[in-house]
Amino acid sequence: MSKAAIHWLTESISGNSPNYKTIYLIAREYYKLGKINEAENWLKKGLNIAQKENLPTYQIRFNLLKVLYTESDKEMTEKTLKEGINHFLNENDWNYVEEYSKYLADYYAANQKYQEAVQYYQLMIKAQNKISELGALK
Numbered sequence: 001m002s003k004a005a006i007h008w009l010t011e012s013i014s015g016n017s018p019n020y021k022t023i024y025l026i027a028r029e030y031y032k033l034g035k036i037n038e039a040e041n042w043l044k045k046g047l048n049i050a051q052k053e054n055l056p057t058y059q060i061r062f063n064l065l066k067v068l069y070t071e072s073d074k075e076m077t078e079k080t081l082k083e084g085i086n087h088f089l090n091e092n093d094w095n096y097v098e099e100y101s102k103y104l105a106d107y108y109a110a111n112q113k114y115q116e117a118v119q120y121y122q123l124m125i126k127a128q129n130k131i132s133e134l135g136a137l138k
Helices: 003-015 020-032 036-052 054-070 074-090 094-110 114-136
Strands: none
Touching: 003 020, 003 036, 020 036, 020 054, 036 054, 054 074, 054 094, 074 094
8 A cells, every 4th residue: 555655646746846745645655664765765855845844843743753663762752752742732733632642652551651651542532522623613
């Protein structure tokens, strides 16, 4: 599935100026395939665009993507996830709060830090509830 996704995502930006969201998706798919060099090449392109266009949410998402797939330092992974979640909380970006809270909760559970895991699973549920509320308001 990832190979097909990469093909069509790459096709969508050929001849056009690259879109940071599309680049994010391409990098993520390469990481899923274990093609770290390709993923990091795309990640660098996307991060450069996010910095030039002053897009802090995507600067953080690109950094989170890299940490989730390549970081072996557990403290750095934890720190980066917490910083990202705090940013998304401040922005009321509940979709990303949900996504990254689950990553951090799973991380804590895998490392037998169950109280912290519960805290972030609860935050994930809170985000899901906020998303549902906002959807009902439309």
